[in-house]
Amino acid sequence: MKNKRQSPGEAHSGVRAKKHLGQHFLTDENIASKIADTLVGDNYNKVLEIGPGMGVLTKYLLEKDKEVHVIEIDTESVEYLESNYLHLRDRIHEKDFLKHDLSQIFGDEAYAVIGNFPYNISTQIVFKVLELRHQIPEFSGMFQKEVAKRICEKEGNKTYGILSVLVQAYYEAEYLFTVPPSVFNPPPKVDSGVLRLTRKENFTLPCDEKLFFRIVKMAFNQRRKTLRNSLKSLNLPDNLREDAIFGSRPEQLGFQQFIELTQKIEPYAISTK
Structure with missing residues (x-):
């Protein structure tokens, strides 16, 4: 049985948006439906929504042929969901997504992740999804644009950075559509953007993954320098540092070239551990 659809005004009369949680409640039903439709995979049966608030997105997810779970840190929102989504009660988890051991919910099963993410923790959410990539074949949701x-x-653009490389090493990343501030309560000061990440079939890197992460972060932490200078603290031999790739700046390298860079450095990094 489907939940009765509330109008945006009704849906947002129950819970006060809390600034410290970065809450901006979505009030546009059409956009909520469009976001729910961004999950298109058939290689999982369960979905986890982060920060459902009062369920404007949740109700559209519940129409899908998936087992929907929600994780919410705000007690007031949890109480609202428990009162208005009775058949979801056993799948409402009052936990912090960033800190909770999600195997307590899903075991070793695959699940998708979706949400209207608080701007202040959105990049942390992506980093946690990367940690859990073996179980998350699809991820979509709304971020600051x-x-x-x-x-x-x-690569080749100023906005390209650490997150671009690390995400694209494991997932196909698609920017789907832009959302204006006017469809939120309270409205944020900037536009939002919805994206979808689809995990690649071969998502295990052919290099040391910890070293790959370390090299990408070191390179972009001094993004104006060439790799020869930004990776100087690795104490690599001069003959390796003469390789043409070390004359590049990090934004010039795609994720595949960062993998190749890691493979070149790996024998020396391991020998000096």
Whole structure:
């Protein structure tokens, strides 16, 4: 049985948006439906929505042929959901997504992740999804537009950075559509953007993954320098540092070239551990 659809005004009369949680409640039913439709995979049966608030997106997810779970840190929102989504009660988890052990919910099963993400923790959410990538074949949701664009950006652009490389090493990243501030309560000061990440079939890197992460972060932490200078603290031999790739700046390299860079450095990094 489907939940009765509330009008945007009704849906947002129950819970006060809390600034410290970065809450901006979505009030546009059409956009909520469009976001729910961004999940298109058939290689999982369960979905986790982060920060459902009062369920404007949740009700559209519940129409899908998936087992929907929601994780929410705001007690007031949890109480609202428990009162208005009775058949979801056993799948409402009053936990912090960033800190909770999600195996307590899903075991080792695959699940998708979706949400209207608080701007202040959105990049942390992506980093946790990367940690859990073996169980998350699909991820979609709403970010600050600038962050969504950065995640999907390709090399050669100023906004391309750490998150772009790390995400694109494991997922196909698509920027889907832009959402104006006017469809939120309270409205944020900037546009939002919705993206979708689809995990690649071969998502295990052919190099040391910890070293790959370390090299990408080191390179972009001094993004104006060439790799020869930004990676100087690795104490690599001069003959390796003469390789042409070390004359590049990080934004010039795609994720595949960062993998190749890691493969070149790996024998020396391991020998000096």
